[in-house]
Amino acid sequence: MADPRASYTLGPNQYGKAEVRLVRVDRDTLRHRVTDLSVTSQLAGDFTAAHTSGDNAHVVATDTQKNTVYAFARDGVGAPETFLLRLADHFTGSFAWVTGGRWAAEQYAWSRIPTSTAPEGHDHAFSRDGAETRTALVVRDGDATTVLAGLKDLVVLKSTGSEFAGFPRDEYTTLADTDDRILATSVTARWRYAGSVPASFGADRYDSAYATVRAAMLDAFAATYSLALQQTLYAMGAAVLDSVPEIAEIRFSMPNRHHFLVDLAPFGLDNPGEVFYAADRPYGLIEAAVLRDDADAAEPVWAAAAGFC
Numbered sequence: 001m002a003d004p005r006a007s008y009t010l011g012p013n014q015y016g017k018a019e020v021r022l023v024r025v026d027r028d029t030l031r032h033r034v035t036d037l038s039v040t041s042q043l044a045g046d047f048t049a050a051h052t053s054g055d056n057a058h059v060v061a062t063d064t065q066k067n068t069v070y071a072f073a074r075d076g077v078g079a080p081e082t083f084l085l086r087l088a089d090h091f092t093g094s095f096a097w098v099t100g101g102r103w104a105a106e107q108y109a110w111s112r113i114p115t116s117t118a119p120e121g122h123d124h125a126f127s128r129d130g131a132e133t134r135t136a137l138v139v140r141d142g143d144a145t146t147v148l149a150g151l152k153d154l155v156v157l158k159s160t161g162s163e164f165a166g167f168p169r170d171e172y173t174t175l176a177d178t179d180d181r182i183l184a185t186s187v188t189a190r191w192r193y194a195g196s197v198p199a200s201f202g203a204d205r206y207d208s209a210y211a212t213v214r215a216a217m218l219d220a221f222a223a224t225y226s227l228a229l230q231q232t233l234y235a236m237g238a239a240v241l242d243s244v245p246e247i248a249e250i251r252f253s254m255p256n257r258h259h260f261l262v263d264l265a266p267f268g269l270d271n272p273g274e275v276f277y278a279a280d281r282p283y284g285l286i287e288a289a290v291l292r293d294d295a296d297a298a299e300p301v302w303a304a305a306a307g308f309c
C-alpha cells in the first residue's frame with residue numbers, strides 16, 4: 001500500500017491527441033488534390049495541478065487539440081512541417097502556461113490513377129503508394145490444376161463522383177443521403193483462370209494478364225460514377241472479365257473506408273467537402289464474386305483462398 005506520508009514530484013509530462021486522421025481535398029478546380037495526414041499534438045508546460053490535484057484549469061482538452069487540427073485544415077494544409085508549425089504557434093501563443101510541445105505528422109502519398117481516357121492521371125481518382133501486394137495461388141487436385149491470381153491492399157480513393165442514397169430507412173437509420181462523398185477502399189481480389197494458362201498472353205503470360213487486370217480494375221474504379229461501393233465492385237469485376245477472356249471469375253473483398261465530413265460550424269467555418277475525418281473502424285465490408293455466365297463451379301478452390309465469402 002502507498003505510504004500516505006510520502007511526497008512525490010511530477011516528472012516530465014506531455015499530453016494531447018494522437019493520430020488525428022485528416023484528409024483535406026483541395027477542390028478549387030476540377031483537378032482535385034488530396035492531402036492525407038495522421039497528426040499528433042502534445043502539449044508541454046505547467047500541468048502539475050491536473051496531475052496532483054485533478055485541477056483541469058490548465059488542461060487544453062485533447063478534444064480541443066483535435067478540433068484545432070481540423071479547423072486549421074479548412075484554410076489548407078500545405079507541407080506537413082508548415083502545418084505543425086502553425087499548431088505549435090497557436091498552442092504556445094494562446095495559452096500562457098503551454099511552453100512547448102510535440103507535433104508530429106505522417107503523410108500518406110496518393111498518386112493520380114492513369115486511365116484509358118486520362119493517361120496522365122485522373123482528376124479525382126487516386127491510388128495510395130506503397131502498400132499493394134500481388135498474390136498467387138495454385139491448387140492441384142489429381143489432374144485438375146487451378147490458378148488463382150490476385151492482389152491485396154490496393155488502396156484507392158475518389159474525391160468526388162460518388163453518392164449513396166435510396167437505402168431503406170427504419171427507426172435505426174441515421175445516415176443521411178449524400179450526393180457527393182469520398183469513396184475509398186482497399187481492394188483485395190482474386191481471379192480464377194479457366195484452365196491453367198491465359199493463352200492469349202505471351203511468355204510472361206501471368207505478368208501481362210496481371211497488368212491488364214490491374215489496369216482494368218483501376219480504370220473502372222475511376223470511371224464509374226458510384227452509386228454504392230457494391231456497384232463500383234461489380235463494374236470493376238465486369239471490366240476485368242471484359243479485358244481478359246481467360247478469367248472465369250473474380251472475387252473481391254473491399255472495406256468501405258469511410259471519410260466523414262467534419263462539422264466545422266461550431267468554429268464558425270463552413271466545410272464545402274474539403275476537410276474529412278478518415279475513420280479506420282468500424283468499416284463497411286463489401287464482398288462479391290463476378291462470374292461469367294458459363295463459368296464452371298470451382299467452389300473447392302475457393303476454400304483454399306482464405307478471406308472470401
Ligand SMILES: O=c1[nH]c(=O)c2[nH]c(=O)[nH]c2[nH]1
Binds near residue numbers: 164175228230
Ligand atoms: O457504398 C456503400 N454501400 C453500403 O452498403 C453502405 N452502407 C453505408 O452505411 N454506407 C454505404 N456505402
